[in-house]
Amino acid sequence: MNVSITGTGSFIPENRVRNESFLNQKFLNSDGSKFQQTNEIIIEKFKGITGIKERRYVKEDLNTSDIAFIASERAILDAGIDKENIDYIIFAHNFGDVPAGKSQGDTLPSLAARVKHLLKIKNPKCVAYDMLFGCPGWIEGVIQANAFIKSGIAKTCLIIGAETLSRIVDPYDRDSMIYADGAGAVILEESNNTHGIISHNSASFTYKEAYYLFYGKSYNKSEQEIKYIKMLGRKIYEFAVTHVPSAMAECLKESCFDIREVKKILIHQANEKMDEAIVSRFYALFNREVPKDIMPMTIDKLGNSSVATIPTLLDQILKGKVENHHLHTGDVIIFASVGAGMNVNAIVYKI
Template identity: 25%
Template sequence: MAFLTVNNVKIKGISACVPAETVKTQDYQLLSEEEIQKYIVSTGIEERRRAKEDQCTSDLCCVAAEKLISELGWDKQDIDLLVFASHTGDYKLPSTSCTLQQRLGLPTTCMAFDINHGCSGYVYGLSIIGNLLSAGTIKKGLLLVGNTQSKNVSYYDQSTYLIFGDAGSVTALEYDPHNYDIMNFHFMTDGSEFGSVYIPDGGYRHPITPESFVMEDFGNGIKRNRTHLKMDGTDVFSFANSYLPKSVKSLAEHYAIDTDNIDYFVMHQANQFLCEKVRKKLKIDPAKTPYSFPKFGNTSGASIPLTMVCKLSDELANKKLNLLLTTIGGGFSIASAQIKTAGNIHCSELLID
């Protein structure tokens, strides 16, 4: 079983940035007013943020990082680690983390690399950057996580267009053997279901061809081409509803976590229907389960840090919290974590770019 514990590392701050453009669910032209209201009641998604045509995930993360570094009073020359977790990078080559090192003015001594993960990228990223910092040879690091998934969905595909919003985030961590946050992790992977959420063309397995842009009608309000995101909602729900509780229960059993004693259960913000099913299955108090999807939709890997910035900023700064995180991403990739904070985690005010 893939369990992992990180000690000697403190989360110093979290910042998030969303695009300026708001897209309201009620303005969608391909559904009747009655159908839209049913959709909002089911998913809870009232609006989302959409990136401009020339705005990338790295742009949102960069804005968030500049703000957080300034507010923490960090000297950029002391930052020796940058991890970028996303599946909407700037280029196929080079890694977006390398361009972010230059844009942020970090030293050339900085270690930088990408993680090609979507919705599970934040929890995966925390475990990786935490382990790299825990030895103490690297003192400060930045975890940048986000996606601009709106660029990959078809307006004519009701299964994806109305769900995904864009956002970027940054989490600042540092080596601290005296006042650290306790981080425990559990991971699972099932690649047999990768076809339930993927983009068929554009990689090296199926390169772009003229046929990639031909729109296909799949019925039930779904039209897309092979460069668009394909998502089988039924399969995703079934998988997530099964594996997320399994992951949380495995984490709780392995680390003797009493879920009644957690302060907050921060899930990947997929949609209301799925989140509520998982919450009820795990018997978590709704007052302990913050949601950001009504205003931002499913923001992929940024959804957990975005939720913490929007809903938990005061308590993260002023209290020691026992947090439970869980997420599922394409692949399928599943990750859960317990974060017992030592308090004093600075959250920037939500940025809009």
């Protein structure tokens, strides 16, 4: 028995925030000092490294659980299932519901419970819980659902990745330009064919790396009461290009597929240069050149929405909304992610 994705759905906010929107922003160094460079130069360098030209933010009347509900409804419709037959709802996020203009995350009740409530699922045997695993949370949720189904305790699972990062960024930190909002969801079901999840790999590095991403004070020393998402960018880059390629390689070897059979790599949309370096090092482990169009990217238009990047990317490709990228029955693909914890994971999947 294999486990397959039978439906996908996503919510991409309509509000486009282009890089030009940050031209009058007051960016500061971590010590509170001003940058010597102009915002024009800061933004141009930012685009060159991350590939981001614009990102999406949700409207003020929507929250993380709201957009997750919309993505979930679309995934359920796409799968053509009865929502009452869902055994598990696994919701990957990191900050809970953060209302517009507020700073405190709300996780009581869990966001998974909120989505189940919004879906109006009556079945108490549908178990809903949240997954806190950094940006790789959605993949880890899929891995857990796979285990539930293969063990026989579940037949159908809904796995969600959603975040509204625009509400927990320090406006004085230039890294704030990276983050975005979005939601993606999939239905996972048992399958009797050779398609679906073939192998997976996960790891948590916490001895030295636990606080590469953390909650910290504003770079504006006069506004120190509220904490925001912070990161040690250089350390994260070095960590990612070191550990993600090997995690992907181990996963591929376990699957018994040849690297030449891989059609697409759907990697967490964190940073264009970093993702390119990860994929390049992955292929170098097999003494291969990176194939053309192997890595679809949406970060240029959607930014980094953490746990939502991969499920939204998958849904967009399957719905024909990513130019020059398509998936066909029988294609072998790799999902891979890296993020706070520090965590890495990968899945080899056959469409």
